[in-house]
Amino acid sequence: MTSAVAAARPAEFAPWNDPAQTPLIRFENVTKRFGDFTAVDDVDLAIYRKEFFALLGPSGCGKTTLMRMLAGFETATEGRITIGDEDMAGIPPNRREVNMMFQSYALFPHLSVWDNIAFGLKRSDMAKDKIPDRVQEMLRLTRLEKFARRKPHQISGGQRQRVALARALAKAPKLLLLDEPLGALDAKLRQQTQFELMDIQEKTETTFVIVTHDQEEAMTVASRVAVMDNGKVIQVDTPARIYETPNSVYVADFIGDVNLIEGNATLKPDGLVRLAWAEGAPEIIATAGEGLTDGARASFVIRPEKVAISAERPEGRNNVVQGRIHDIAYLGNISTYHVELPGGQIMKAQTVNNRRQSRRGFTWDDEVWLSWTDTAGLVLAG
């Protein structure tokens, strides 16, 4: 059942492409200033029901402020925020059908795990005799049955994280906000918890909005990602599109590893671009990104795994450069070669080490050829 839902989701779940759908949350020209500092700058955003939406950006980019406005802890200086078509201005946190999981978990240290989870229910209109069943259900969902009587300081970090999640989900909110929920966990536990979160989100069919600075986390859990910088939303898209078709050099550089080459772009009628990037070097041919104008200063962006490395000059490719291996980073599953081009630029190329005992083909100072297809990279303005 669950697996069928999981398998069907990537193909079917895309309400943002369906004009008939109305978003659950709308930010309309929202600006938030703290004194002279603009934390959120004219943001427009629509988030749909059952989405797992990630706000991603470096610290100080305004993602947390955006989330705190949804919870009701901050009010917008300008603009309008609606949840389910209701204007949220002036509605205090305790009267919103929104619950939040705090970065520090914010568990009540004087209450047991059971009482922490029941805390919100006791303040809702749920009948008193229904509360124990609901708490039990939450304990089961987060696998905490054994720890119901413990106090927060008597359980481990991972368990505390699950108590915080159970407590926030207990009231079955319309919207669950997660503020860097996995920041305090170690890498292994983090990965495991990401999948648990996705599982719980599917089971409860709640809309999740997660704030994170960890791009891998955002890519793993989210249906869509909003990349933010300096209070502005730069791009909102699915993880795959954010990675493969970034709309700006900022997004391309922020998400994953990338090679950046600056040059002058010439648009061609077939939709491809020629980029003159170095004296005497053949022009790079690539796909044009959003908003690129002819003759403008532009950057060619290509992911290292899309650059092929070979000892002989490859046949039948337009984009071929020669270089010398400057550095090799062997990571076990993959190797990254840092290749110095004649102009002094470094280009990274990645290969997958899919055989255990293959001979490592290249070594330092080897002359190699790098090549890529016409559609492997993008040319973006700026």
Place this chain on the structure above:
Amino acid sequence: MTRFTWFNVTALTLGFAFLYIPMIILVIYSFNESRLVTVWAGFSTRWYGELVGDEAFLNAAWVTLRVAFVSSTIATVLGTMAAYVLVRGGKFMGRTLFSGMIYAPLVMPEVITGLSLLLLFISIGLDRGILTIILAHTTFSMCFVSVVVSSRLVSFDRSVEEAALDLGCTPFDAFKSVTLPLIAPAVIAGWLLAFTLSLDDLVIASFTAGPSATTLPIKIFSSVRLGVSPEINALSTILIGIVTVGVITASLVSKRRLVQQQRDEKLADGQGA
């Protein structure tokens, strides 16, 4: 680890002697048979008996306890409220001035506080008695409570209060069911501090007390001026005894709590994730 060198032993002995010899002498002489304080005439509990029979002393003690209890309770409520507003209220007009004014009585000479209160009571025609002492003690001990409580408020995670609001609490409910239990140790400590300050205050009480109500410190002070009686020694010994029991109990309780906490942490670690 610790080495008992001659130097260490001497320093320790000197330090403790300096602190405790006066008190030990006082305790010993409280069991003196003689009416003369400085002449030893054999062991006796006679002065304790006379103290119990002394109406004036008992009255003063009763007044002192009532004043201390009521004033420290009012001071705790007001001081906690002031601390909460100062720490959590964010920026408001005159915040700095307000916090400065709350802490001013900490450094104000007691004589001035006492005198100004006396003038106030006279000008509004309030008869001096137990009520005026309570008001005066509330005034000067409130700021101590406020200091203790606000240091606790500053150190605790604000998001716990936000979580309570998020889960449906009104601001008052959040304060009552989350903030107050968490700052309770500081509130209790503040109450105890206010209680002790009121118990041993002499200066402010002597300005604000009237003929109808005398506190124990005033009573002791005025009888000492007529010559130290062995009765006072007995009373002081009782007070030392109460304080000693209190301190030992408090340290035992906190020691036990520490042990419990260490056990809990071990439990959480052994649990794994």
